[in-house]
Amino acid sequence: MTHSTPEKAMTSHAERTIDWRRMAVFVIACTLVVALLTFLQRGSGEVKWPLVHGTVQDTRIVADRALRRNGGGQITWKAEYKVAYSVAGREYVVWADSGIRDESEDGVRLAMPKSRPSCWVRYNPKKPEAATTDCR
Numbered sequence: 001m002t003h004s005t006p007e008k009a010m011t012s013h014a015e016r017t018i019d020w021r022r023m024a025v026f027v028i029a030c031t032l033v034v035a036l037l038t039f040l041q042r043g044s045g046e047v048k049w050p051l052v053h054g055t056v057q058d059t060r061i062v063a064d065r066a067l068r069r070n071g072g073g074q075i076t077w078k079a080e081y082k083v084a085y086s087v088a089g090r091e092y093v094v095w096a097d098s099g100i101r102d103e104s105e106d107g108v109r110l111a112m113p114k115s116r117p118s119c120w121v122r123y124n125p126k127k128p129e130a131a132t133t134d135c136r
Contacts, residue, residue: 079109085121
């Protein structure tokens with residue numbers, strides 16, 4: 001018959017307590033990792049926005065920004081496309097930056113392509129009027 005000494009009992013109890021602490025730390029760490037991954041997946045909502053084809057309906061030239069030079073001011077100009085797209089049978093319109101800029105309105109007008117570009121629209125499925133465009 002073996003007798004357990006108080007020292008062995010305390011050592012055994014301490015080892016079990018440490019094991020539980022390690023297990024608790026491990027579980028908490030795993031929970032935090034899962035929560036972080038879930039947050040990151042939900043936070044990248046724009047990536048999950050559907051992509052549809054858009055059609056350029058119109059163009060406009062607008063002031064882009066004002067620059068100060070040598071005590072005077074200068075305005076730069078840019079072209080924008082009016083892009084229409086459909087979601088669930090409903091049509092939406094968004095103004096898109098063409099990427100064309102110049103120091104004069106005429107410069108922008110001359111830089112505009114002769115044919116209308118093809119456009120893709122990424123829209124928010126919960127709010128289809130919120131969209132980003134890419135026209136090339």
